Amino acid sequence: MTRHNLGPLETINDGEARRFDLDGRAICVVRIGDKVYAIGDTCSHADFSLSDGEVWADETAIECPKHGATFSLLDGEPQTLPAIRPVPVYEVFVEGDDIMLEVS
Numbered sequence: 001m002t003r004h005n006l007g008p009l010e011t012i013n014d015g016e017a018r019r020f021d022l023d024g025r026a027i028c029v030v031r032i033g034d035k036v037y038a039i040g041d042t043c044s045h046a047d048f049s050l051s052d053g054e055v056w057a058d059e060t061a062i063e064c065p066k067h068g069a070t071f072s073l074l075d076g077e078p079q080t081l082p083a084i085r086p087v088p089v090y091e092v093f094v095e096g097d098d099i100m101l102e103v104s
C-alpha cells in the first residue's frame, strides 16, 4: 500500500474533478463539499477521461463526457448505459488540509 499526498483540499473546487497520474494509474479525484472520492479515471466503456465529466453531487456520481454513462463515486458501478462494467475505487481521505490517497 502506497500513500500519496495529493495536496490541499482547496486545490479542487467543490463539485469538480481532477485527474492524477500515480504509479501508472490514472485516477479521478472528486470533491463534494468537504468529502473526496477517488475512482479510476478511464471510463469502462471506452478510453475517455471521467475527470473531464460533470460531477453529479446529489447522486454522488460523475458523468462520462463522451457518451453520458454515469458512475457511482462510492463503488465505481455504472448507473447508466452504455457503460456496463465498474471502474476501480481507491481509498482517499482528508488528513489535516491535504488529500491523501492510498494505492495498493
Ligand code: FES
Pocket (backbone or CB within 6 Å): 043, 044, 045, 046, 047, 048, 064, 065, 066, 067, 068, 069, 081, 082, 083
Ligand atoms: S466512453 Fe464513457 S460512456 Fe462511452
